[in-house]
Amino acid sequence: MPTKTTPHPQQNHLLAALSPEVQARLFPHLELVSLQLNSVMYESGRPMRHVYFPTDAIVSLQYIMENGAATAILVVGNEGLLGISLFMGGASTPNRSLVQSAGHAYRLPRPQVKEEFKRHGQLLQLMLRYTQALITQVAQTAVCNRHHSIDQQLCRWLLLSMDRLTHNNLSMTQEFMANMLGVRREGVTHAAIKLQQQGAITYSRGHIKVLDREQLEALSCECYEVVKKETELLLPYLPQRQVITNVAAIPVVVLPTTKA
Structure with a gap:
């Protein structure tokens, strides 16, 4: 039987876009987490302790109404990260994050995220551009749900x-x-x-x-193309997807899915 290979951090395109210097600082702190279908990553109002960088999973951010009804406002995958509230000044999120396609993600603890942010370097720039791409996706989702x-x-x-x-x-x-x-x-x-x-x-x-x-x-409708073009404009690293070969092994700890 074929053996399953451990996902590499560089399967996440944002992590792959970082310079070797930044990767050397962050990668030793990454923990590989298995994400099961329908599992909750972040719960509304709960403290956030990590940001997640999916490698082969997709997570939907949902807004939950008082009556329990929910609507997805955006999706996150290997193009970026989950947990922008943590580095935008908040300690929690009003949304629920639910795994819609099972897979894996690497998570980075909050102290390491904030320490790297204080350098005002490459990670900060990439995360801010990614946040702008998410804002576009949320806005276009609202338009699409109303008009299409x-x-x-x-x-x-x-x-x-x-x-x-x-x-x-x-x-x-x-x-x-x-x-x-x-x-x-x-x-x-x-x-x-x-x-x-x-x-x-x-x-x-x-x-x-x-x-x-x-x-x-x-x-x-045109909403998909709007989001796609804006994402490609803000995240120029996405089209340059490379197959990872002969990458030195990085020691990781595989953990079960847990709430952030």
């Missing part, structure tokens, strides 16, 4: 997810998708069936496979 159909919203969300994965498969139920979009389950079911009939995806028992990305882009 469920079909278009689902296409946008699938495309954003595909941008953060190295494969074209997603595992999630219709109920989960409905919570992500903040709509009724029936609406997501109808939209998924239409996409399947058009040959863009296949969907069965909580498993989605994207068959035709170009068709998804054609069926999506």
